[in-house]
Amino acid sequence: MGLLPTVLDVAEAAGVSRQTVSNVLNSPSMVRPETRERVEAAIARLGYRPHASARRLRTQKSSTIGIRLDPITTDGISGSILDRFLHALTEQADAKNLRVTLFTAADPEEEIRQFQRLSDGADVDAFVLTSTFHGDPRTEWLIEHGQSFVTFGRPWGIDDMNDPQHLWVDVDGWYGLQQATSYLLSTGARRVGYIGWPSPSGTGDDRRRGWLETMKESSGLGDDDLERLAVATEDGVAFGADAMRRLEAAAHALGGVDAVACASDSLALGALMATAGRIPVVGYDNTPVAASIGFSSVEQPLDEVAAGVLELLTGAHGGRVNSGPEAVDDPGHRLVKPRLVVREYRPLGAVAPA
Known part of the structure; x- marks a missing residue:
């Protein structure tokens, strides 16, 4: 064929x-x-059948x-x-x-x-x-x-x-993470971390950009500090838990992490498990897991x-x-x-x- x-x-x-x-x-x-x-002559000559x-x-x-x-x-x-x-x-x-x-x-x-x-x-x-x-x-x-x-x-x-x-x-993943990060900053958190996926990832990069631009505009933190507050990992609950532990270790010099925005609910659940719910975590997708456990999440209007x-x-x-x-x-x-x-x-x- x-x-x-x-x-x-x-x-x-x-x-x-x-x-x-x-x-x-x-x-x-x-x-x-x-x-x-x-074009019609080329179609006839080649025997193209649309x-x-x-x-x-x-x-x-x-x-x-x-x-x-x-x-x-x-x-x-x-x-x-x-x-x-x-x-x-x-x-x-x-x-x-x-x-x-x-x-x-x-x-x-x-x-x-x-x-x-x-x-x-x-x-x-x-x-x-x-x-x-x-x-x-x-x-x-x-x-x-x-x-x-x-x-x-x-x-x-x-x-x-x-x-x-x-x-x-x-x-619009940029908008979703902008909303999530702005909400966490509005609660008094300043050092809002981000757990997302390795680049290049069209969807993941878009969501990370929403977090990063919001933090640059509103957190008062510099580029080096923001670099410490972002961790990339594969998607999954266990990966999210490990990423959360790495994020806390990297942010120790800054005084710790106040809250975390995540690229998915799987990562958010892992972050919650790693911290035992000590800090606010926002996920993405608003899956039934987010609703049943009770953590904030960005909902995609699939209809x-x-x-x-x-x-x-x-x-x-x-x-x-x-x-x-x-x-x-x-x-x-x-x-x-x-x-x-x-x-x-x-x-x-x-x-x-x-």
């Missing part, structure tokens, strides 16, 4: 961009007649969306956000008479093989991708093969906001994310940027603001004030 001509092959043969080929296939009136004739799936999706005829079912995580916490997104997406898709097909894949390469299998068999009309990352090969494959898709997460590593090839919906994904798939864009004249004024992305859920954490056995 790899020898079949692609949109990129047609574009190179006709001396035009991939977007121009897409416009000829989907909105020919947008293209000048001489350019359109050149997928009918994207057009079926836009007209909502027998439309099916494919999305990978993420593997179960070891701590059962970090994966819950994608489970909740999947539930919201399926529920809203059903209301639009769209179907969601789940598939599994162990890594991006296997996911790409699933893309090809499902698109070749006309089983799926468009794809929704999650967990985007720097150098993500999945989006490039979908673009090259003319597939309609939207990502939950920005196309990290490129011009995130304006890249013409990517449609995406994301939650809004799902609505944005479906809007980009079935609206003017049809899963492709500028796929019609009416899409020109509609940005190919949705950046959703999260909200901080504040709770008063009490360690197990603590007595509430009378």
